[in-house]
Amino acid sequence: MLYLVLGTVFGFILSRSGAADYDFIQAMFLFQSTQLYGIIGTAVLVTAPGLWLLKRRGRTIAGRPLAIERKAFTRGTLVGGLLFGVGWSMAGMCPGPMFVNIGEGKLYALAALAGALTGAGLLGAVYPRLQRPLTLPPITVGTGEG
Amino acid sequence: MTLILHDLAPMHWALAGAGIAAVTLVLLWVGNRRLGISTGFEDLCSLALPLPYFRRGSLLGARRWRLPFLAGLVLGGALSALVGGGWAPTWDLGMFDRIVQWGPAGKLAWMFAGGLLIGFGTRLAGGCTSGHGIFGLSNLEAPSLVSTLGFMGSGAVTTHLVYRVLFG
Numbered sequence: 001m002l003y004l005v006l007g008t009v010f011g012f013i014l015s016r017s018g019a020a021d022y023d024f025i026q027a028m029f030l031f032q033s034t035q036l037y038g039i040i041g042t043a044v045l046v047t048a049p050g051l052w053l054l055k056r057r058g059r060t061i062a063g064r065p066l067a068i069e070r071k072a073f074t075r076g077t078l079v080g081g082l083l084f085g086v087g088w089s090m091a092g093m094c095p096g097p098m099f100v101n102i103g104e105g106k107l108y109a110l111a112a113l114a115g116a117l118t119g120a121g122l123l124g125a126v127y128p129r130l131q132r133p134l135t136l137p138p139i140t141v142g143t144g145e146g
Numbered sequence: 147m148t149l150i151l152h153d154l155a156p157m158h159w160a161l162a163g164a165g166i167a168a169v170t171l172v173l174l175w176v177g178n179r180r181l182g183i184s185t186g187f188e189d190l191c192s193l194a195l196p197l198p199y200f201r202r203g204s205l206l207g208a209r210r211w212r213l214p215f216l217a218g219l220v221l222g223g224a225l226s227a228l229v230g231g232g233w234a235p236t237w238d239l240g241m242f243d244r245i246v247q248w249g250p251a252g253k254l255a256w257m258f259a260g261g262l263l264i265g266f267g268t269r270l271a272g273g274c275t276s277g278h279g280i281f282g283l284s285n286l287e288a289p290s291l292v293s294t295l296g297f298m299g300s301g302a303v304t305t306h307l308v309y310r311v312l313f314g
Contacts, residue, residue, distance in 0.1 A: 002177055003211045007218020008225065010169045015226035017162030021149050023240040024156070029305035033147060035159050040279060042163020043170070047284035050171040060178045067178055071272050071282055073289035080271025081278070081296030087263025088297060089304035090256060092242070094275040095183040095268060098261070099216050103223025104151055105235045111254040115261020120187035122262075123269045124199035134270070142203015 011100045020100040022092030029089055075134040091115075150240045152231035170280060179211055182277035184268035186216045245313050271296070 018024030018035050027033035058066055071077075088094050091112045093101055098116060101109035123130075130136060149156055156162075170181045189209045192200035227233040237250055248256065268274040271293045273282060278297075282290025 001214075003173075003179075003214040004218045004221070006169050006173055006177075007215035008222040009218075010166065010215075011219035011222020012226050013157065013162050013165040013169075013222075014219070015151065015223045016149070016154070016157040016230075017159065018147075018149060018156040019162065020223065021151070021156075021240070022242060023147065023150060026241055026305050026309065027147065029302045030309065031302070035147075035156060038159030039163045039166065040275070042160050043166040043280050044283045046164050046167035047170050047280060048286070050167065051174070051284050054171065054175055060174075061176050064178055066174070068174070068180060068285065070285070070287055071278070071289045073292065074272070076270040077272060077289045077293050078296050080267045080269065081293035082300040083263050083267030084271055084274060084293075085267075085297030085300030085302075086304045087260045087265075087267055088275075089301040089308070090260030091264060092239075092260075095186065095264065096219055096274075096276055098264075099183075099186075099219035100223035100226075103220035103225075104227045105224075105233055106150075106239075107235050107237055108239060108250075108253045108257045111257035112261035112264070115258035115263075116187050116265030116268075117190055117261075118258075119262040119265025119267070120184075120269050121191045121195055121197075121265075123266050124188070124191060124195060124197045127199045130270075136270075139198050140203055141198055141201040142206060 010096070011103060014097050014100045015104060020093060020097030020104070025088070025092045072137060074136050076130070076136055079134065087115075087119075150238055151227060154230050166280065170284070177211060180277070181281045182212075182273060183216070183219075184264075184274040184277065186212050187265050188269060189213055189216075241309075245309060267297075 014020040017039055019039055024035055028036040060066060093112060098109055098113050148154060173179050173181055188200060188205055189212050192205055224233060239253060278290040278293040
């Protein structure tokens with residue numbers, strides 16, 4: 001329930017702020033509007049000190065140790081980022097807004113999601129072959145208790 | 147400049163940014179979860195594809211929180227439309243319609259291709275705007291800076307190619 005509520009709030013904000021709007025995304029990439037830069041900048045500037053405080057405290061509200069796994073750098077970090085950027089520009093939505101746009105009733109977003117799932121599935125299929133050349137981490141098959 | 151959605155005026159960027167930060171921090175403080183969306187594509191793939199990549203322990207364990215979170219995004223979008231003027235399916239794509247002028251079939255193909263690059267690229271990079279751009283940068287992680295500069299750069303180049311060269 002917590003995650004459904006947080007997701008709903010997040011989705012509403014993305015929808016109303018232009019972060020899930022094709023025109024605002026293109027205006028951002030064309031440097032014609034500062035709206036999206038303002039949103040991302042503010043989010044980072046507010047999250048950063050909040051994160052710092054949480055890490056200093058070291059525990060969640062329930063007292064459990066904070067688990068923040070830092071992302072590793074691989075060649076895939078840059079290559080993947082570049083590919084993602086091309087796709088983001090084309091579709092006018094990044095992953096979160098894809099789901100928001102579907103909720104809003106934008107039918108074409110379903111095609112973007114279908115493409116994204118196909119792309120993720122494709123990566124899963126070719127991952128073993130990309131592992132060494134792109135210095136990707138090994139696959140650890142698990143029971144789902146992580 | 148207004149939203150495609152019912153021509154609404156956008157929420158102020160500072161309010162939106164602060165709201166996103168609040169969601170990010172609550173997600174961590176209460177749920178002990180790091181904000182990230184594109185792993186959701188893998189969560190969804192893991193429901194159908196038996197490949198070893200989709201049986202990773204860290205992935206299977208995350209489905210319990212991320213799938214409801216993604217459902218919330220859909221719900222948030224629906225609520226936004228409902229209270230903004232009513233929900234209705236639409237093909238409206240703003241400046242793409244005005245400048246590129248492709249019909250539904252062309253839009254679907256273009257969106258699918260864009261989505262394909264998003265799905266493959268974000269998984270290869272290990273994150274997207276939320277995981278790298280918001281959380282990663284806030285956590286001062288170098289890989290997130292590299293990835294963010296990468297996707298912002300290639301995004302800008304692509305948009306300029308489409309709207310300044312191909313259809314300009």
